[in-house]
Amino acid sequence: MSHAECFWMPGLEGFGANKVVIAPRYGGQLDFMNDNNSVLIDGKEIRANIRMQYWEPSSYASVFSPNIDKAAELLKDIINNYNDYHNKFSKNMQDLVVDYTWEKAAKKIISLCN
Numbered sequence: 001m002s003h004a005e006c007f008w009m010p011g012l013e014g015f016g017a018n019k020v021v022i023a024p025r026y027g028g029q030l031d032f033m034n035d036n037n038s039v040l041i042d043g044k045e046i047r048a049n050i051r052m053q054y055w056e057p058s059s060y061a062s063v064f065s066p067n068i069d070k071a072a073e074l075l076k077d078i079i080n081n082y083n084d085y086h087n088k089f090s091k092n093m094q095d096l097v098v099d100y101t102w103e104k105a106a107k108k109i110i111s112l113c114n
Contacts, residue, residue, distance in 0.1 A: 011023055
């Protein structure tokens with residue numbers, strides 16, 4: 001899991017492939033991921049180590065630190081109960097993924113210019 005994401009494309013790809021998606025409860029993926037369509041890992045915001053930063057490091061930068069123990073527990077549960085998770089999330093994933101096409105994204109961007 002990453003500590004920070006602007007927009008997590010693998011999540012949408014997982015939805016498009018109709019697979020159960022697990023990700024941190026932080027970052028750009030929360031624009032489309034929620035408890036009704038994916039498994040989100042809790043954690044806490046921490047100061048970003050200078051080695052985690054690029055461009056111009058800042059002592060004020062922060063990142064998300066997912067709860068790795070909880071993530072491991074959930075991954076095991078998903079593997080053991082995949083069909084239950086899939087049945088719970090599949091409809092919501094498929095209903096959402098149709099809104100994330102390149103054509104719809106382009107139209108949204110163009111609408112911002114009007």
